[in-house]
Amino acid sequence: MKYIKAIAIIAVSFMLYKTAWPQQSYEIVTDKDSTEIGYCTFETNAGSIVSIGEISNKDIQNGYKGLGFILKYSDPADVQTSTFGKPDTSLVFQMGFQKENGNYIIIGRLSDSLSPEYSENIYLCEITSEMGVVWEKTFPAPAGYALYLSDFLIDGDNNIIIMSSMRIPPYTNGYLFLTKFDMNGELLNSSFLPEYDVRTYNDIILKLDGTGYTIIGMLNKSNIVRNWIDLDTSLNIVAEGGALENALQIAVTAKWLSDGNLFIVDGEGPETPGAYRDMMARVISPDLETTLCDTVFIDPDNVYIPVYDGMDFVYEDLIWTCTFNEDFPYFQGDETFKVYLFDSELNLKGMKVFGGDSRWWFFHLVATNDGGCIITGAKREPGGAELSDVDYYLIKVMPDDMITSAEETSFENDFDVAVFPNPFNNHLTTETMRENLVFSVFDSNGHKVLSGAVNNIPKTNFDSRNLIPGFYFYVITDKGRTIQCGKLIKQ
Numbered sequence: 383m384k385y386i387k388a389i390a391i392i393a394v395s396f397m398l399y400k401t402a403w404p405q406q407s408y409e410i411v412t413d414k415d416s417t418e419i420g421y422c423t424f425e426t427n428a429g430s431i432v433s434i435g436e437i438s439n440k441d442i443q444n445g446y447k448g449l450g451f452i453l454k455y456s457d458p459a460d461v462q463t464s465t466f467g468k469p470d471t472s473l474v475f476q477m478g479f480q481k482e483n484g485n486y487i488i489i490g491r492l493s494d495s496l497s498p499e500y501s502e503n504i505y506l507c508e509i510t511s512e513m514g515v516v517w518e519k520t521f522p523a524p525a526g527y528a529l530y531l532s533d534f535l536i537d538g539d540n541n542i543i544i545m546s547s548m549r550i551p552p553y554t555n556g557y558l559f560l561t562k563f564d565m566n567g568e569l570l571n572s573s574f575l576p577e578y579d580v581r582t583y584n585d586i587i588l589k590l591d592g593t594g595y596t597i598i599g600m601l602n603k604s605n606i607v608r609n610w611i612d613l614d615t616s617l618n619i620v621a622e623g624g625a626l627e628n629a630l631q632i633a634v635t636a637k638w639l640s641d642g643n644l645f646i647v648d649g650e651g652p653e654t655p656g657a658y659r660d661m662m663a664r665v666i667s668p669d670l671e672t673t674l675c676d677t678v679f680i681d682p683d684n685v686y687i688p689v690y691d692g693m694d695f696v697y698e699d700l701i702w703t704c705t706f707n708e709d710f711p712y713f714q715g716d717e718t719f720k721v722y723l724f725d726s727e728l729n730l731k732g733m734k735v736f737g738g739d740s741r742w743w744f745f746h747l748v749a750t751n752d753g754g755c756i757i758t759g760a761k762r763e764p765g766g767a768e769l770s771d772v773d774y775y776l777i778k779v780m781p782d783d784m785i786t787s788a789e790e791t792s793f794e795n796d797f798d799v800a801v802f803p804n805p806f807n808n809h810l811t812t813e814t815m816r817e818n819l820v821f822s823v824f825d826s827n828g829h830k831v832l833s834g835a836v837n838n839i840p841k842t843n844f845d846s847r848n849l850i851p852g853f854y855f856y857v858i859t860d861k862g863r864t865i866q867c868g869k870l871i872k873q
Contacts, residue, residue, distance in 0.1 A: 406752060407783055407792045408458040410776040411761055418451065418774035420758040421476045421745045422690065426511070429751075430456040432486060433758055433776060434475040437465055450475035450490060452513065453774070464513040468492075473505065476531050477690075481565060482540075485510050489544060491529055492520055501529045504544060506567040519567035523559060524548055524574050530556065533586045533690060535595065537615070540565055543595060545586045548574070556580050558597075560617045573617040578603050583633040583689040590638060590668060594620065598646065598670075599634040610670050623670055631659055633686050635693040635703075635747075639726050642668045647693040647703045649686065650678050661685055661705045663693075663728055675728050679813075680841075682803035683717070684708035688744040688757060695749045698726040700781060702755035706742045717741050720800065721757070723784045730840060732784025733815050735797040740764075742775065754780040785815070787865065797866055799836070799858050805871040810844045812836050816860070823870065824855045846872065 412418045416437055423433040437451040450466035450473050467473055477489040485508050491501035502525075507518035523529040527548035534544045542563045547556030557576040563569055584599025594614040601608040603622070609630050612621040631649035639645055643665050650662035664676035685705040687693065693703040706719040719742050723732040744759035761775035783791050788798045800813040801821075812821055814836060821844065823832035831849055836842045836858070851872045858866040 406754065406778060407780050408778045409793070410453070410458055410461060410774075412774040413763075414773070417770045417772055419743075419745075419760045419772060420453075420774045420776060421474075422478055423746055423748050423756045423758045423776065424479055425748070425750050426480050427484070428456075428511075430454060430511075431756065432478065432480075433756075433774075434478045434488060435758075435774060436474040436476075437774075438472075448472040448474045448493075450488065451774070452488075453776070454511075454513075458778070466507075472501070474501070477534050477544075479536065481508065485516060487542070487565070489531065489534055489542070491531060504529065504531070504546070504561060506542075506563060508567070517567060519563075521561065521563075521569055521572075526550070527557070529559075530582045532580075532582050532584055535586055535588060537588060537595070538592045539615075541570060543586065543617075545584065545597065547580050547582045548576075556582060558601075560613070562617060571617050575619070578608075578611070581632055585634050585636045585691075587636055587638065590642060596670075598630065598636040598644075599648075600630050600632060626664075626666065626671075626673055631662075633689045633692055635687065635691050637693065637695065639665070639698060641726075643674060644668070644670065645693070645695075645701065645726065647687055659684060659686075659708075661687060661703070661722075663703065663722075663724060665726075665728060677728050677730075679705070679720075679722070681705065681720075682811075686744070688747045688759065690745045692744075692747055694747055694755065696751055697749075697753060700731075700749070700753050701726065702747060702749055702779075704744065704747060704757055706744050706759075715741060718797070718800065719744070721755075721779050721784070723781060730815065732781070733800075733813065733840060734779070734784055734788075734791075735800045735813075736777070736793065737795055738797070739795050743772070750778075752780070754778055787816070787860075789865065799866055801856055801858075801868065801870070804869075805873045806846055807873050808845070808847045810846050810856075810870070812842045812844075812858075813840050815840055818860065819865070820859045822857045822859070823849070824857065826853050826855075 418437045420435040433453040435451050436448045438448045452464045455461040472493040475488050475490040481487050488507050490505040492503040492505040493501040503520040503522050505520050508516040530547045532545045532547050544561045546559040548559045549556050558578040558580045560573045562571040579602040581600045586597050589596055597611045607625045608622050609625055610623045614620050634648040636646045647663045649659035660681050661679045665674045695701040701724040704721040707717045718735050718737040721734050741762040746758040749755050757777050759775050760772040763771045788796045798816050819836040821836050825831050849872050854870040
């Protein structure tokens, strides 16, 4: 590997598509002949937004060169970009935060080859707000495994703890790998625990008493399910616990509430036939043993929450999360994604459906100081059908968007009502927070064949057993005014 001390900053040009942004709502999408993926976004003390990810060529089958990528803006109409790369290596920026001195710490993966799928090194660097490099450090992961970064935190001593999953290429279950660095990128401690089989998308949080850290998620030790592991500040395991009433699944995000309870959002076992998982939100006790309240949002498709951080809040009456379809069949087809707004007692304050014109993969959700949230990931390019045909995607959503009718928001592709499944069989379901709506179904000749009030919030079921297989149209009205319509197929 050719190694150079300073990172090369390469200018990159692309077009940005933006909506108008009343209440500071907006979308940002890159448009460039490459693969761009957004992994993490954070808000600086000055109120600007920094979003990090990777940019690469599209030749995935033959290996491709990854470059670190940063978007920065205070006004979404004026986005600054920087690309960071090295010769004969692949560098991916994956996580980041603002340091006390105002600079940014970037955490990523660096490979000795041109394929970022098999990264061998944890990479850290400090850059200024003007994108100047202060320092950069690399630390080799255990040899013989592929490195996947899962999560990080800043502890009470201002150290950086990084959780990783080590896999034997190409695909195996992961082994737990933990590292601890100071704010100058110096390694303080590391711990490789191959006896623990971990998923990539677990969460690591501070213990309430400040004596260490807790890993929350889908964990196994000798084929015994563990939903949490307690670590001391030296990364030694001091306690572990088994399954809750409903075991945690794949992507998990957990945050402490001010009352000492833990708010968790994750996938849940399927309630819908043919689906793989639904979204579950729950509040559990401080000892991580008892579920105090929970709710499952049933979806006809296999859904994920954003896989690194899928839930966040600044204010406990404004807790954000969202769901998108699972990766299969990768980025083929179109989908919608849903954004949810809760309070700390799991009351659903609002829900909005976005999209229907593309396909998404989301990695990160962050709550912002103005009460909104920013969701970061990738969106399929127009006409794209492969995993590599994706653009960097950011969407900023505000609380008003959750309660304002779709006709009055700044988004072109948002809906107030989710209608599923489609294709349908014996029933149709509407999901919405809007009241006093009427749902009607028409056949291909325009005859009304089903109609009823949307009278259960958030979900109302309609019996469709009497409808014959074929094509239908639905119309949703509010006091006689059409607010939404679409096509349906009866199998």
